[in-house]
Amino acid sequence: MKASKRSEDNAKVLAADYTKKAAEYNAEAMQKKNWLDALKFSPDDLSEESQKSVTALANTAQVLDVQSPTSTNIVLALNQLEMDHMKVVNELEQEKGRKACLLEMSQQLSRKLEEIKRISQQAEATWTLQQEELSRDAKRQQFSREKSNNYAADITHYEAKLRQVGLSKEITHSHLCAKWADLQALEKQVKELEQQLQNYTLPPDMALAEVKVQEARQELASIMDGLAITCKTSPCSFCMLNCFYSTL
Structure with a gap:
């Protein structure tokens, strides 16, 4: 709620600034229109080539974000645009380096994950074999214990029979x-x-x-x-x- 309120306040401030700038632009446009009216000059009085030039100049000023499309302002805007372009190119190169580094790290991580997966599979297979071997050992141990008990019972039985028939050394x-x-x-x-x-x-x-x-x-x-x-x-x-x- 607090974040939404801050965003709403920022939006109100930005809207007020846009409204103020719109009022300034309208006032400036009205002033220039009055000047043109005083000179009895209309854009339609210009030739087609002049209208194209004025339109290109206006578009250039709009792209360069220049309020007064003078040659100095346009040159400064172009210089600023070139500096921004160089900055973006440098950032792009840095981003490419980071991307290559991340790609290499991702490939290494992928190889490590494959190796870990293989080791995990081997460990699981070894654990399965060990469990099977332990199961067989337990069965053999149980069988040996039962046979030992049977032998002990047979020995006791036959010793009793030998004592009955009077066996001596x-x-x-x-x-x-x-x-x-x-x-x-x-x-x-x-x-x-x-x-x-x-x-x-x-x-x-x-x-x-x-x-x-x-x-x-x-x-x-x-x-x-x-x-x-x-x-x-x-x-x-x-x-x-x-x-x-x-x-x-």
Whole structure:
């Protein structure tokens, strides 16, 4: 409302100035008309060429905004018009420079926006891939967790069954393998002793020979006792012991 009021006041002042100038122009026109009437001169009395010249002079004065179309005023107006023209040309050149600068900045900004758009698209694609990978990882993790729970349940179930059938450490596969290795070592040692006995030559002294034989029997008895203990601790080795006795 205040801005409209100020505009209205300015318009009133401008209208009053125009009214005043119109009154001055009318008064001046009336004065010049009186002068012409006193001289009994009318524009129609001029020749066609003179009327054209007067019309051109009036148009020039109107274009140059000269109240009195004298040569001095027209020259001054032309100089002022030339200065205004030069000023406008300079402003136009500056405006062209600013326009070129703005155009370059606009092109750079456009390239930056395209680059940002491309980076944004790449980031969005990467984010989508990461989300898909996270979803697959979550599914794999859930599957692994379920399988782990199933394995744990199966282990608990089978452990309960093994306790029901009376599973002990002595009949496990690893324990039997260890006992079998010990049995093979003892068998090898017995075979070596048998080979020594077969190749053994009794000394000429019978007393000394009996002592050697007794020592060999004691050593063999000790080995047999160890073998028997091994077979007792491993129930599945009973058949191996029988086989060993058959070889003896």
